[in-house]
Amino acid sequence: ADMTIGFSQIGSESGWRAAETTVSKAEAKKRDITFKIADAQQKQENQIKAIRSFVAQGVDAIFLAPVVATGWDSVLKEAKEAKIPVVLLDRDIDPAGKDLYLTAVTSDSVHEGKVAGEWLVKTVAGKPCNVVELQGTVGASVATNRKKGFEDGIAGASNVKIVRSQTGDFTRAKGKEVMESFIKAEGGGKDICAVYAHNDDMMVGAIQAMKEAGLKPGTEVLTVSIDAVPDIFKAMAAGEANATVELTPNMAGPAFDAVIAFKEKGTVPPKWIQTESKLYTQADNPMSVYEAKKDLGY
């Protein structure tokens, strides 16, 4: 299709984000779309600026991966006034703005957390289990939601209990540092039954910390995390990680299709195109998933 689409991307804070960018570009290329990406470096104001400038440039559609749920009304109104359809990727915005965008291609991060929690409850099968939680960045909506979802997931099981919860800022280094102190604080880690991390990167760091402390992640300590980045599959293949919930980096593909259909045929897509939150465990042949994913730009 001969069109220009602007994408206000949050930033490049993680491997998953990089993969989303790479995959989106590839998907755009497949469809012959001129794809402009503005990296907001985690700042809402930059995203607003980027959207304004896309409007000023007169693009055909705008993709937005909102860094935060609120505060988009006025800028999206501007886009609407300029008759440019907006598609949300990856995260939803505040309900008040429903009529301001065409559709949202997102996963449900509360659901992701819930899948992880349910897996843990099922796996420990009634045995008492002390969980330590590595949260994402304080205040990030994904972190809040994944925490909430996980708590929902374990709500029914009184044997599963979160004993410690700190932020690891979604990074490997902080994940490792925080896990180190969890191990110290929980009697050398003997009392820890499972680790739940809001993303795989923190889990990879935590696995290292456990190994260095002489613990055996994957067997002595269960792990469950979210995102399904290639490195966690390597760890699963090595028996050091147990489960991850996939967040697909291909949000742009369905979004492109929706926009093209809308522009060319006037088809109004559903308000929410939900992506799958697939659970992977050691039983899912992790090495082959790793091979499949490793070149996606994570």
Next chain:
Amino acid sequence: MALRLPRIGTSQIVALAVILLANWVVSPQFFDIRLQDGRLFGSLIDVLNRGAPVALLSIGMVLVIAMRGIDLSVGAVMAICGAIAASLADSHALPVVLAAALGAGLACGLWNGLLVAVLGIQPIVATLILMVAGRGIAQLITEGRIVTFTSPDLAFLGGGSVLGLPTPVVLTLGMMALTLAIVRGSALGLMIEATGGNPRASALAGIGTRLITVAVYMWSGLCAALAGIVASADILGADANNAGLWLELDAILAVVIGGTSLFGGRFSIILAVVGALIIQAMNTGILLSGLPPETNLVVKAVVVLAVLLAQSPRIGGHLAGLGVLFSRKKP
């Protein structure tokens, strides 16, 4: 800034001790240390080990600040050098990897130094350029991914141990000793303090202020490179997006807690490192405390203020000694 008699650093040491004691209160096993696989293991060791990157940065930063400069780019330089090290680690021998990463750090420092000393750009903006662009360069190297490696040689620099101490701690001590030897063993220390104290007078006294400025920024780049290598080695991969993020502020904080004025002049490398340990001890304490993460920053703010107030000339009685008689004029 008022002139004072030379500082001895008691207040910093006391602050560190108090924070360590507070950690012990929130976490009774804080001082427990055990030997495991020939490596010391315990919260106290964690403080040293996790404090290593900021301590390394502060060793370079203290010299830059003593020269009336500031280096905002260290975090980005860490990311660049860590990325280089990680991407070369599996295909090249360790010396090559180190040479490339450290060389990149020196080059970054050279760029900063030239902007400051030759083009005369104010240090904060001059280094801001690399702070912004540098992270981009690091991401360019890793293409935004986390580049992992398996080379045990490089991994040793992060996770290994020498005589029971984690390698990062040993590297930091080594860098500190080397820097001290160079700076205090030669007249460079005096020249840096003189230039920071009064650049015009120092230039007229025949000190090659430009050359020293460039050298000092390069040293800061080198320290940042080493910190970057350590950080990469630690997580067996280079996370160009997050490595060293905001660490420049921690390094500056460490230097200032260490008693060096942001207006240049007298400096202490050892106290800057103590400053870095104070910050890390506080961070570790927060992690051990089990408080919800929302409170982290409030606790941090309170502790930083308390440490500073303890150092204030008004409160640290004996340090107050001399009043405000003469002060240095700013340029």
Next chain:
Amino acid sequence: MIRSLSRLTPVLATLAVFLAGFIACSLVYPNFASLRVVMNLLTDNAFLAIVAVGMTFVIISGGIDLSVGSVIGFTTVFLALAIERWGVPPLMAFVLILVICAAFGAAMGAIIQYFELPAFIVTLAGMFLARGVSFLLSTESIPITADLYAHLSEHAFRFEGGSRLTVPAMIMIAVVLAGMVLLHLTRFGANVYALGGSRQATALMGINVARTTVLIYTLSSVLAGLAGIVFSLYTSSGYSLSAVGVELDAIAAVVIGGTLLSGGYGFIFGSFLGVMIQGLIQTYISFDGMLSSWWAKIATGLLLFAFIAFQQFTLHLARRSRRAPAGVHP
């Protein structure tokens, strides 16, 4: 007279650099040279420019204020909670937050003054504190639905082609003008410059240095609070992570605008231009849009370098051409 004019040179150089940059961008992208882009520059950077005005006072006085970004974040969260949850009328909430910010700034100024501590660290602690308190208030982003907000964000002077001079932009322009008056035309402003020139001399001249210092940080925090109000208008919401790192942007803008970080020299208008130059760089990059996120960062750095190098060069030329022939001293 020539000597006094020469103090304006850095600002003139910055202005020249900005205009040159704008023209260059317009040559590359035909859509660039539009009123819309100019108005967007004003609106999008309104909160930054407001903070930069306060920061200019602080930096000219020889200090620095790292807390402003967090104060903005705190302000948005406070406003959202006050208006949405506690039912405070918006205007009342504005007054309340400005008073809180004033107290916060005054406290920082007092600590800096009475305990003789470096501003950098005191305001860094302030930065932690303000951000930390906003986390404690709420880690979620809260939409503000009050009518006033909807009304204010609708309200704007509209021009041809859909460009608008919005309320945030108008507030910003007013703040810049008021800042210029306060800094350049009042006793307080002269005291601020004097403090930056020599703190000790200012004290010896019989100026109440303590009061001036406290006022400066109060002003900076109040303006940060105002910027927070503008930011909340801009996004109609409150969020504890908003405006992270804005302090660095503001400092950079002030310094690019020709103010010396060591104090004593600088102009509000220069800082305004500094903000606009940064905005211009970002607009350019998003117009380009083909840069991957890392190339965008590298390009931002290089453009920043190009602007500063060009500014340095212009200043150099200006100084050279002003040098009088031998024997005729200006």
Next chain:
Amino acid sequence: MALLKTPSGRRCGLLPQRLPRASRPPPAGSRRLPAASEAAMLATSPPAAGAAPDLLALIGFSKSFAGFTALDRVDFTLKVGEIHALLGENGAGKSTLIKAMTGVVARDAGTMRLDGIEIAPRSAEEAVRAGIATVYQEVNLAPNLSVAQNLFLGRQPTRFGLVREGEMRRRARALLAEFGLSIDIAAPLESYSVAIQHIIAIARAVDQSARVLILDEPTASLDAQEVEVLFAVMRQLKARGIGIVFVTHFLDQVYAICDRITVLRNGRLAGSAPVADLPRLDLVRLMLGRELSAATGRRPPHEARAPSTAVAAFRGLGKTGYVVPFDLTLRAGHVVGLAGLLGSGRTETVRLVFGAERADCGAAQVAGQKASIGSPREAMALGFGYCPEERKTEGIVAELTVRENIVLALQARRGALAPLSRREQDAIAAKFIRLLDIRPPDPERPIGLLSGGNQQKALLARWLATAPQLLILDEPTRGIDVGAHAEIIKLIRDLCAEGMALLVVSSELDELVTYADEVIVLRERAHVARLTGAQVEVPAILAAIAEVPSSASPPVRAA
């Protein structure tokens, strides 16, 4: 018309020669009486000391700094309409007493009454409000503000809260006109020399003074004409009943204007008496606690000296807009003096010679070899040394110790990689502290804590320590006390005898002629006359300075 740094007569009782000055009426009497008789005359003239009531009374002022006693139970009284000299050697505690009076330094003990009412100002601000205006020793103005702002900072005329810029400038011009100064008052203060900055500081204080005016070494960088103007103003204030405390190292000035003298020695009150009761020799003895060695005599006749080898020779050295190209030859064992008005280009000349400013034309020969001097480092490598005029901004590194300040240049010449051992540093510092009598003799004290005169001595030591072939001194005796003054002049002679070449800028012409073999006179940034041998006499120098300038307005300022 030109303002002149006229010869002093300031110290040796020589008659000050006046130069024609169109815009200002010649002061009454073209001759001044010799100091002693003048003092006698003053003593008999009103107001009679003792008759007037006490204006300011200090009792038992003490102050110590970290164990060092700077003031020890000092009493001091100032009467209404009195000009009171506060004298003492460098480091005697004069400035400290003043700062204790105005609350800038918190005193350890002592009470203070103004008009019989006890006051205790805790800051300069409170002192000013109580009616005490002060000019501190180091120029304490904001260098970045305009002259006008500096004059009126904190008390600018305002309307609706806005500073009335025009009104302020008008008043500033009027105020400075009283001091014979007509400069661009919108320009930043730092674009003017210390001398002008000092006048501005004085003008500010005079304009503020309600009851008491304190002047700490106001005349150190002023020339005779300006001193005269200042004295006229002081007399007016005195007539209005204002009490003035006056600190100086120029004894002639004391006898010319003061009513009473208080002498401090080592932080103690050494004595206080009406001028008439304290003849010069007694005064010096009171200050030093000993006799003054007769060092200031005339040097041996010029003819006796054979021309020696040129250490350095400059041909056509100059820089556009800075100094007109000049020739200059400096010989071993010779002293070349530079004389001229304020702003005549003396400092500029020596900065070019030292490479502190890069010349854009001309050639240099050092020790017979062609040399290029593009920076102080290169100049030092060639064996040059330069002790700058502006001690605070270009000389001392305030927070470094005396020892570190002294070894700085020597260390820089050796290079960073050849550090002086601590032992060597201690030896050098000890040697010069002894040689120049730097007080307190503590090498480990931050130099910023020393008194002004002692800082100057330490700077001299910095360059002497490098044993240069050519030493450039810009106003080496500024702010130095009588005793040390003699020592420094003796030192210059000794250095010269040892074969060092010297280039000295000095505003004190009769001091200059005691050691200079050759004097170059500058005017409007050009070298206009060269006096050698028997021509090196004050009248001849004055004549050369006074030669009616070719262009209408002199640099920097016009009267």
